[in-house]
Amino acid sequence: MFNLFSVMSYRERRRWFYPLVSVMVALGLIVSPMSHPAKALPWDRLLFQGIQILQLSNISDRQEVQLGNQINDQLVGSQLRLYRNARINQYVAQIGQRLAAASERPDLPYTFQVVRDDSVNAFATMGGFVYVTTGLLSTVDNEAQLASVMGHEIAHITERHALKQMRQAAVTRGIATAAGVDTNRLVNLGVEFALKRPGSRSDELEADRKSLQMLAKAGYPPSAMVAFLEKLLDQPSPPSFLSTHPATNDRISAIQKMLPSNANTGYGLDEQAYRSAVQPLR
Secondary structure, eight states, X not given: OOOHHHHSOHHHHHHHHHHHHHHHHHHHHHHOTTSOGGGOXXXXXXXXXXXXXXXXXXXXXXXXXXXXXXXXXXXXXXXXXXXXXXXXXXXXXXXXXXXXXXXXXXTSOOEEEEEOOSSOOEEEETTTEXXXXXXXXXXXXXXXXXXHHHHHHHHHHHTTHHHHHHHHHHHHTTOEETTEEOHHHHHHHHHHHHHSOOOOHHHHHHHHHHHHHHHHHHTXXXXXXXXXXXXXXXXXXXXXXXXXXXXXXXXXXXXXXXXXXXXXOSSOOOHHHHXXXXXXXX
C-alpha cells in the first residue's frame, strides 16, 4: 500500500509534527483537571504557556545550576545554619564528590554542605547542591551508610525531580504566564521543595535505585542503604523527613529486591574509622 508518510522528507515531517505537539500540549492544559476554569486564557496565550511549562523540566545544565545557585543563596541566607568545621565539611565533600563522579551527571559542579541541625535529615536542590545535617552525621554507623543517603539525594538531582515538581506546581498554582514562569517564584518553589520535598513514590524509589548503582560504582556496599533504614526503624520516633518518602518497610523490601549479589562488599564499613573522621562533632 502506498504510504505517504514514508516518502515525506524529514524536513516536511518536522514542519507539521512540532505544531501538532504544541497543540496537543495546549489541549492537555485545557482539559487537565489541574487547570482552573476561572483563569481561562486566549488560545494563543494558552498554547505558548503550555510550551513554557513543558520546557521548564528541560532547561540546560547551565540554567539549572544558575537556578540552583539562587535557591542555595536563599536557603543559606535565611533558612539554614551551616556547620563551619573545615574538617567535617572536607570529609563530607570527599564522599559526595566520589559519589558524584559515579553518577549519571558527573559534570555538574556539585556542592556539599553540612547544616547545623540535630534532626536526622538530608536534602538537595537542582544544580548539584546537597545538604546533610549534623544529626545525620551523628546517627549513621559508618561512611557507607552516610554515602547511601547522599547518593539518594544526588539521584534526585541527576533525575531532575525538583524541576519536574516545579513544572507541576507552576500549573496547579497558576503561577505560569505567557512569558514563562517568574524566576523569583521558581526560587521560592525551589526553597520549599528542598526543605520539604513532596516526593512521589516513584521518584523516591527511582532515587533509591540510582543510589544503589552509584554506591556500587563508587566502591561502597549497596547493602548499607538497607542497614541505615533498618536502623531508623529501631528509633523511638523516626525522623520527620521519612514522612515525605514511601513507608520505610516498603522501601526496604523494594531495595532488597534491587541489591546486587555483591551487595555486602565494599569500602566504608569501618565504624571506628568513621567515628574518628567525624570526631569534631562530639
